[in-house]
Amino acid sequence: MTHIAFREDDLALEVDYVVVGSGAGGATAANALARGGATVALIEAGPWRDPADYPSSTYGAMRDLFDGWGVGIAKGRALWPIVQASCVGGTTVINCAICVRTPEDVLLGWERDLGVGAKAWREGLWKHQEALEVELCAEVVPAASAGRSNLLAAKGAAAVPYDGHPMTRYVKGCAGSGQCLQGCKQLKKQSLNLQFVPEVMALGGTVLSCAPAERVLLEGRRAVGVTGRFREPVTRRKGGRFTVRARKAVVVAASVTRTAPLLAASGVKHPLLGAGFRAHPGTGVIGVYDEDVDMNVGATQGWASVQYRVEPGMKLETLSIPPEMIASRLAGAGAELVARMGDYRRMAMWVVAVRAEAVGRVKRGVFGEVSVDYGFADADMRRLRKGLALLARTHFAAGARRVIPGIYGLPYDLGPDQVGLIEEGPLDPRAYILISSHLFGGATMDRDPARGVCDEYGRVHGYEGLVVADASVIPTTLGVNPQHTIMALARTFAGRLLDA
Ligand SMILES: Cc1cc2nc3c(=O)[nH]c(=O)nc-3n(C[C@H](O)[C@H](O)[C@H](O)COP(=O)(O)OP(=O)(O)OC[C@H]3O[C@@H](n4cnc5c(N)ncnc54)[C@H](O)[C@@H]3O)c2cc1C
Numbered sequence: 001m002t003h004i005a006f007r008e009d010d011l012a013l014e015v016d017y018v019v020v021g022s023g024a025g026g027a028t029a030a031n032a033l034a035r036g037g038a039t040v041a042l043i044e045a046g047p048w049r050d051p052a053d054y055p056s057s058t059y060g061a062m063r064d065l066f067d068g069w070g071v072g073i074a075k076g077r078a079l080w081p082i083v084q085a086s087c088v089g090g091t092t093v094i095n096c097a098i099c100v101r102t103p104e105d106v107l108l109g110w111e112r113d114l115g116v117g118a119k120a121w122r123e124g125l126w127k128h129q130e131a132l133e134v135e136l137c138a139e140v141v142p143a144a145s146a147g148r149s150n151l152l153a154a155k156g157a158a159a160v161p162y163d164g165h166p167m168t169r170y171v172k173g174c175a176g177s178g179q180c181l182q183g184c185k186q187l188k189k190q191s192l193n194l195q196f197v198p199e200v201m202a203l204g205g206t207v208l209s210c211a212p213a214e215r216v217l218l219e220g221r222r223a224v225g226v227t228g229r230f231r232e233p234v235t236r237r238k239g240g241r242f243t244v245r246a247r248k249a250v251v252v253a254a255s256v257t258r259t260a261p262l263l264a265a266s267g268v269k270h271p272l273l274g275a276g277f278r279a280h281p282g283t284g285v286i287g288v289y290d291e292d293v294d295m296n297v298g299a300t301q302g303w304a305s306v307q308y309r310v311e312p313g314m315k316l317e318t319l320s321i322p323p324e325m326i327a328s329r330l331a332g333a334g335a336e337l338v339a340r341m342g343d344y345r346r347m348a349m350w351v352v353a354v355r356a357e358a359v360g361r362v363k364r365g366v367f368g369e370v371s372v373d374y375g376f377a378d379a380d381m382r383r384l385r386k387g388l389a390l391l392a393r394t395h396f397a398a399g400a401r402r403v404i405p406g407i408y409g410l411p412y413d414l415g416p417d418q419v420g421l422i423e424e425g426p427l428d429p430r431a432y433i434l435i436s437s438h439l440f441g442g443a444t445m446d447r448d449p450a451r452g453v454c455d456e457y458g459r460v461h462g463y464e465g466l467v468v469a470d471a472s473v474i475p476t477t478l479g480v481n482p483q484h485t486i487m488a489l490a491r492t493f494a495g496r497l498l499d500a
């Protein structure tokens with residue numbers, strides 16, 4: 001087993017495949033390549049974090065696990081945060097492990113519009129998803145760890161009525177500690193730092209952590225390796241230089257916000273590099289109940305509805321967050337904020353993730369930070385209002401006394417006869433704080449090199465031995481949580497490399 005963390009000395013290695021980024025796409029690709037008998041080096045910018053050392057607070061998670069303290073921003077008319085992780089296992093360490101198969105209509109659309117993914121390709125993708133469900137113990141949230149917030153959402157949706165269901169997640173025996181966003185100390189969540197990465201090492205692979213790749217090495221139009229400098233995770237002090245040569249191919253899976261800038265910095269030329277950024281930005285409505293809900297008890301996300309995925313284009317979900325995060329969602333300061341925080345135990349928060357039409361662009365920030373130009377279209381604002389109003393109605397149907405919409409210009413809280421105010425709420429994006437955690441694009445797939453950066457196996461058009469295997473290749477929104485799709489794509493691409 002070889003894990004090389006921060007070091008002062010320079011390092012040179014040669015392997016069959018170098019994989020950059022150890023998140024959903026990178027860890028899965030590296031694992032599939034190692035299982036196929038290849039030698040693999042997996043290079044991760046962030047540190048290795050042992051679950052026993054995961055933080056308990058949101059502040060600690062931002063410091064130890066998030067990319068750039070979680071201050072990535074999508075800039076349009078409003079500035080909305082983008083959240084991703086930077087550690088071995090990538091965002092799978094801080095996500096809620098929700099597992100949803102890629103919807104057929106999405107894949108048929110890719111084939112029709114982009115020439116990507118004929119029947120055999122689609123069937124291969126779903127086959128990988130079947131296998132991943134077994135390997136990562138996809139389970140429906142057990143009733144015993146559902147928690148009241150999730151149960152209330154189910155009750156409210158049934159009363160409105162619309163369809164909803166307990167979530168399926170890559171979790172083995174969820175203990176309902178409500179800590180998914182800070183990493184699962186109970187070792188129940190099957191994040192890829194616990195699953196696929198250790199297997200890569202057991203199969204003879206090497207993992208470099210604290211190792212941000214600075215450039216993919218190109219010889220002409222062939223990718224031959226990766227170079228960068230070790231970086232100490234807390235002080236950000238620079239250490240030795242690493243150079244890893246790849247005999248067969250370089251696989252880049254550094255996330256939607258990092259892959260396209262890395263390729264551009266390496267000299268990869270394509271007019272659409274960074275283009276086609278899409279997301280499911282989301283925000284929540286808090287319901288305040290007469291009795292204690294204790295949303296921090298139970299699965300962090302345990303219930304969802306996909307009834308409105310296609311029309312008008314949104315997903316509804318529960319999301320339990322700790323007191324310090326709720327504080328940032330409530331208006332007011334000082335004694336007023338403290339008084340409002342007093343309702344925490346009686347609150348439940350449910351969110352709408354908008355399947356947005358808006359398309360943006362990922363750029364390299366001046367200091368190497370995440371930089372995305374992205375603003376909501378009017379139609380997206382209308383979707384958002386519909387979703388928020390439906391969530392408010394769901395809270396009231398479940399017995400909430402009042403809801404806190406979190407919309408600038410509206411009263412702090414609303415009663416059941418005031419939901420119309422949300423429906424007619426402002427169309428100015430600056431009145432809302434939306435967070436984007438489901439990101440797509442930047443190096444999208446299209447069979448035609450003039451319309452996409454990669455082909456249907458993630459191979460960068462016009463280059464040899466260069467593959468993208470993360471959410472950057474996804475050419476549209478999905479309307480569902482993306483990890484299952486990203487992992488299945490990464491396995492598909494790795495399989496193709498092994499067959500070549
Ligand atoms: C809070 C939250 C909850 C979520 N919940 C769910 C969920 O329940 N279900 C679901 O399906 N999806 C969920 N998602 C989304 C899902 O986690 C992501 O879509 C997915 O992890 C993206 O995979 P990826 O491989 O593209 O990137 P990531 O998983 O983000 O991995 C990218 C990795 O590359 C590393 N990296 C970046 N630059 C470099 C470099 N230059 N050199 C080396 N390494 C680099 C990063 O540090 C990171 O570790 C959630 C996301 C968030 C933020």
Ligand code: SF4
Pocket residue numbers: 171174175176177178179180181183184185186187188189298299300
């Ligand atoms: S709710 Fe708790 S036990 Fe369940 S997966 Fe999340 S962190 Fe782990």
